[in-house]
Amino acid sequence: MVASTGAQASLSLLASSAQPDPRSVDPLAEVARRACAGDSAAARRLLGELGHALLPVLRMLLGPRHPEIEDLLQESLIGVLRGLPSFRWESTVLHYARRVALRRGLEYRRRHRTVEHTLDAVRSSPGPAGGPSPHDEAVAECCRGHLRALLEDLSEVQAEALTMRVVLGYSIDEIAESTGVPANTVRSRLRLAKDALRQRIESDSRFSELAEVRP
Amino acid sequence: MNTVDPRDPADDALLDRVALHLREDAAPQVGDDALIARSVSNALARASAPARGRRMSAARIALLAAALLVAATAAAAVMQSARRARPSLPSDTSPLTSSPQAMAGESMAPSAVAAAPTSDLPEVAPEGSGRSAPSAAETPATATDLFARANEARRGGRTQNAVRLYRELEQRFPGSEEAMASRVSLGRLYLDRLGDANSALDQFNGYVAARSGALREEALVGRAVALQRLGRTTEERAAWETLLASYPASMSADRARARLAELR
Numbered sequence: 001m002v003a004s005t006g007a008q009a010s011l012s013l014l015a016s017s018a019q020p021d022p023r024s025v026d027p028l029a030e031v032a033r034r035a036c037a038g039d040s041a042a043a044r045r046l047l048g049e050l051g052h053a054l055l056p057v058l059r060m061l062l063g064p065r066h067p068e069i070e071d072l073l074q075e076s077l078i079g080v081l082r083g084l085p086s087f088r089w090e091s092t093v094l095h096y097a098r099r100v101a102l103r104r105g106l107e108y109r110r111r112h113r114t115v116e117h118t119l120d121a122v123r124s125s126p127g128p129a130g131g132p133s134p135h136d137e138a139v140a141e142c143c144r145g146h147l148r149a150l151l152e153d154l155s156e157v158q159a160e161a162l163t164m165r166v167v168l169g170y171s172i173d174e175i176a177e178s179t180g181v182p183a184n185t186v187r188s189r190l191r192l193a194k195d196a197l198r199q200r201i202e203s204d205s206r207f208s209e210l211a212e213v214r215p
Numbered sequence: 216m217n218t219v220d221p222r223d224p225a226d227d228a229l230l231d232r233v234a235l236h237l238r239e240d241a242a243p244q245v246g247d248d249a250l251i252a253r254s255v256s257n258a259l260a261r262a263s264a265p266a267r268g269r270r271m272s273a274a275r276i277a278l279l280a281a282a283l284l285v286a287a288t289a290a291a292a293v294m295q296s297a298r299r300a301r302p303s304l305p306s307d308t309s310p311l312t313s314s315p316q317a318m319a320g321e322s323m324a325p326s327a328v329a330a331a332p333t334s335d336l337p338e339v340a341p342e343g344s345g346r347s348a349p350s351a352a353e354t355p356a357t358a359t360d361l362f363a364r365a366n367e368a369r370r371g372g373r374t375q376n377a378v379r380l381y382r383e384l385e386q387r388f389p390g391s392e393e394a395m396a397s398r399v400s401l402g403r404l405y406l407d408r409l410g411d412a413n414s415a416l417d418q419f420n421g422y423v424a425a426r427s428g429a430l431r432e433e434a435l436v437g438r439a440v441a442l443q444r445l446g447r448t449t450e451e452r453a454a455w456e457t458l459l460a461s462y463p464a465s466m467s468a469d470r471a472r473a474r475l476a477e478l479r
Contacts, residue, residue, distance in 0.1 A: 044255060048251065048252070051251035060241050064240040065432070070254055074257050074261070077258035078261055078262045081259075082262060140236040143232060143236040166230055166237060169234065194227055197230075197233070
């Protein structure tokens with residue numbers, strides 16, 4: 001089994017839910033309510049569904065082969081379960097769960113920044129030929145590496161805004177709604193985060209080509 | 216998705232490009248279904264653990280109190296009987312020593328005593344349990360529980376505790392999946408946090424010898440790095456070559472090639 005249908009479905013879900021509409025019918029709401037009421041079968045089903053959606057989020061934050069992915073997925077699922085009783089149902093369950101996973105991933109990166117830099121150096125070398133060209137792969141790794149490193153240095157709110165944009169694909173309005181701050185505040189946070197990212201990339205002489213990409 | 220303001224910081228080619236590359240890392244992998252199933256099972260078990268822990272703690276306290284009472288009563292009875300019997304019954308065949316109370320005293324007292332040394336798990340004990348010396352009954356009953364505790368300790372920076380728990384897992388559940396996975400985690404702890412390349416190498420070798428599983432690539436990289444730290448260049452060269460032969464598309468392939476070039 002190379003790619004599970006569940007995982008493929010979750011990726012589709014991830015892409016399609018880039019524009020979550022809280023007013024739409026939440027397909028997970030009923031099972032989440034039953035899980036919240038103590039129905040263990042519902043809890044298992046809910047976590048199974050969410051697991052396929054949260055795994056890509058954590059991989060984007062930490063890298064595809066990070067050995068802590070499984071632990072962090074567990075932590076995220078526990079966080080979702082424990083948070084359900086206080087969930088206000090103002091967004092979809094999936095939206096809420098992905099934010100939980102995003103926070104777990106960000107917390108992890110901040111807690112383990114020194115060790116992770118070492119491990120990243122081991123894991124993040126560009127892949128061999130056969131797929132994208134070595135240059136393309138190096139540019140891609142540059143993007144990923146600088147972004148992940150940056151997440152450890154940005155303020156928490158900037159890191160959250162940036163990851164909601166690039167990992168979850170949210171718009172400014174959606175980030176503002178999720179985080180409960182005005183849209184202009186989100187703009188400011190994103191601008192600062194983006195400037196810091198650009199600065200990192202521009203300071204990397206190997207990837208000056210990438211730095212020329214401007215809006 | 217993006218707002219219409221062209222100057223909007225979210226509407227940015229650089230961010231779009233970064234997002235695109237991040238999504239490449241989110242692709243499904245072999246074994247995802249199993250990974251998710253494990254995570255769900257462990258999450259469900261751990262999510263209910265604190266409440267269960269408190270209930271067990273209360274029950275345990277009651278049980279321990281009862282055991283101590285029985286033990287004390289039996290011991291007093293034995294001593295009193297011995298004082299009475301010694302002059303007339305010099306042999307050790309006192310009927311009291313085989314009575315139910317005495318048997319209970321003999322069997323429970325050692326348990327109560329033996330519980331004390333296992334009290335070095337304070338940081339992983341359920342919150343609010345209100346005791347400082349967990350009994351032997353608190354030792355995680357399954358490999359999954361023990362693995363979860365070890366991982367918690369490792370993530371919390373309690374390295375020595377994590378090492379002890381991983382080692383306990385390997386001893387108590389040697390054939391379990393958790394014990395095998397713990398070899399890679401423990402190897403990394405030795406390598407990255409404790410600077411003990413020899414112990415790290417043992418752990419990685421243990422995994423590589425027994426498994427062709429999901430963590431084998433990670434174990435091969437760890438083994439090569441450990442050998443590098445130990446200055447065992449011939450074996451290190453072979454380790455990097457094994458990695459490249461087994462995983463030509465490894466994320467560490469370039470590192471392996473670079474190191475092999477240095478070793479030539």
